[in-house]
Amino acid sequence: MKIAITSTGDSLESKLDQRFGRCACFVIYDTSTGNIEFVLNPNKDATEGAGPASVQLVASRNVEKIISGEFGFKVKSLLDNLKIQMVVLKDPEKSIRDIINMLKH
Amino acid sequence: MSPRPVKMRRIGKPPVISGMKPYGFADNRTSSGKVFLNLEEYESLRLCDFYMLHQCQAAEMMGVSRPTLTRIYSSARMKIAEAIVEGKQIVIEGGKIYFDSSWYFCNDCGCFFNNPGNKGNPEKCPLCGSTMIVNYDLLPEMIYKDPASPDNFCYYHGWGRKRVGKRRRDFRT
16 A cells, blocks of 8 residues: 655655645655655645645555645545545654654554 | 635535425425525534534534625525425535545544545554544534633634523433
8 A cells, every 4th residue: 555645855854744735745655565755746836726736646646545744625625535545643743764664563 | 807716615424315305295296396405505504403503613613704604504594494385305415515524533643534435433543553543523522612611702703702592402422
């Protein structure tokens, strides 16, 4: 299963980004192979529609779960339709490495 | 200039029926037209009349302003009155809405998550795998919010100033 995590940078030490649409980078972690992929977010500085565009980016990679700090209402209804699970973690101090370790439970 | 777009309204739970049909007409008619009740109007009835929330609480739950909720609610009542008086069918459909899927909270890692697509309750947290998860439902909090308590006083809407003489149905089981 593929999981997307919003990140503030493209390393394992970067922190969880508290926004979904305008996060700096998406970390796509594959639980079956353990592969970690970093995808820079082209919608980082978008003025409008960053959420839906990011959903499209993430959904094109067949992600089943997204971990972020907050989801906008446009994104919530889109993800509900796509049946992608949302996980809201309000902890800006967590690094990507911590989250991946938590996912290995 | 085009008007300001309508805000999306949050629906907590989809209706269990898609409509209602009248029966036993006095004259031997079989049908007398339809009334289309929007899902947002259905939701306003569910919150205001079934759960007996204050209109500003209901507005908060649907993600719209209090005056907007009042407009939706009065339109719902007009439509239902029309259906009963004129013996019309009620069809519940449409509206600018989104469904708020149910949310859960993990007591171990403190994350919130939803469970789209899968039927039934999740057993463990999708993040840390803990089984310490609880259903996170906004509605009970709203129903049992004590309007007389100074903590819940709403300066903008003015509710909470005194206990409103509205009888509450008891949903606690």
